Amino acid sequence: MSKITIKHFKLLISLLLLATVVCAQPKYEVRAVWLTTIGGIDWPTSYAHDGMGIAAQKRQLTDMLDRLKQVGVNTVMLQTRVRATTIYPSQLEPWDGCLSGKPGSSPGYDALQYAIDECHRRGMELHAWVVTIPIGKWNSYGCQLLRRRYPSMVIKIGEEGYMNPERSATADYLTNICEEIVSRYDIDGIHLDYIRYPETWRGAKSTSNITNIVRSISRKVRTYKPWVKLSCSPIGKFDDLARYSSKGWNARRQVAQDAQGWLREGLMDQLYPMMYFQGNNFYPFAIDWQEYSYGRTIVSGLGIYMLHPRERNWPLSEVERQMNVTRSLGIGHCYFRAKFLLDNVKGVYDFVKRFDRHPALVPPMTWAHNIAPTAPTTLTVAHSTQGDRLEWHGAEDRSDGPYLLYNVYASPEIPVDTEDPGNLVATRYLWQRLTIPHPQHARRLYYAVTAVDRYGNESSAIQERPQSSNMLLRQPLTPITQNPWRK
Secondary structure, X not given: OEOOOHHHHHHHHHHHHOOOOOOOOOOEOOEEEEEXXXXXXXXXXXXXXXXXXXXXXXXXXXXXXXXXXXXXXXXXXXXXXXXXXXXXXXXXXXXXXXXXXXXOOOOOOOHHHHHHHHHHHOOOEEEEEEEOOEEEEOOOHHHHHHHHHOHHHEEEEXXXXXXXXXXXXXXXXXXXXXXXXXXXXXXXXXEEEOOOOOOOOOOOOOHHHHHHHHHHHHHHHHHHOOOOEEEEOXXXXXXXXXXXXXXXXXXXXXXXXXXXXXXXXXXXXXXXXXXXXXXXXXXXXXXXXXXXXXXXXXXXXXXXXXXXXXXXXXXXXXXXXXXXXXXXXXXXXXXOOHHHHHOOHHHHHHHHXXXXXXXXXXXXXXXXXXXXXXXXXXXXEEEEOOEEEEEEEOOOOOOOOOOOEEEEEEEOOOOOOOOOHHHEEEEEEOXXXXXXXXXXXXXXXXEEEEEEOOOOOEOOOEEOOOOOOOOOOOOOOOOOOOXXXXX
């Protein structure tokens, strides 16, 4: 049983009393969203049968990403393995039907690759969301193929098919799925969903069986690309607390999901507990997750779908309070799911736009690598009536990552304060030159640029040098979403 100490109990009371006060925005914070593909309930809402269909799906996705970028989302969890089916051309499993309308049929393009490119172009991370144990209805296409190939690895519970967590072959198979994704795609994370026993499982449940699957995947991912974050979405309550009961629904004892142990052992880098609760079912357990984070990143899964009148009809104030409290605790936020955010249910999109008015950087994986790259050695800024043109060079990567990214800051003050997230105008930028347009009769801004490795370690900044010549005046910028000098 986890403990909430008197110290943390008092902290909880204080946080709840101050929950209406908007907290200062941190420079580092995960702001994520689950983007569901099963049945196209988030994306795509149309099928791709030809070039026009492909273009429509791509256009819908980029429109969604643009709107997510506008409210500060820096991490997209894209459902990649759906139900023993995929949204990319896999050598192991068939196409899901969400793209083409027909399970097993290609939509004519690689949706995962396209999503990665578009997220990276916007300075956002893309995590491949892998549904692990459930494989759909017993007679669904993916389940049928998998149970024919590996009959001893698949079990039936009710009308549903599941991979048997007690078979070593399950760990091997899921590891192969993750290996295929990591080895072929420039993703930023692998996100394991439903990495647990089915709640309808009959008989004893062993945490060691689930941990063996996690350990196998973790080792394989780190072998290929140690900068790729491994995460999961555990049940929102880890266990009963000394002062608060989980009311019969928790990760460790109900479904053998030792998520805090995975952090302690270093098997995972982030947790996204599904905290779709209110009141004392939310806040004490949020403190518990953070108290036992072992220096890793905790991101609260927020059930914004509960705002919908056909769900629990929560007031928006409940989500506002949860976001304020978790920010006070140093916990990020992840929305379930994209449609409810983008549909602005009860004004949640408008609130998030105010709450996350400045960009944030994803916290670095200092436990995996903590040597920052060197700063760029040159920065030139040319001012014209068309805008400010920046170009920089000379940063050196001191990690094993494949390339560097860049953060660009702007301020009317010099030197530019790179600790102030309000000065960020471009994050995780892919290129080494940038043009920023500006209006007439505006105040001049100065610039600073830092280099970032794939672990998220940021270099010191190279600052623009002040010049005595007359400069065009500029007004403050809003963060860019695309590179106007795109190659």
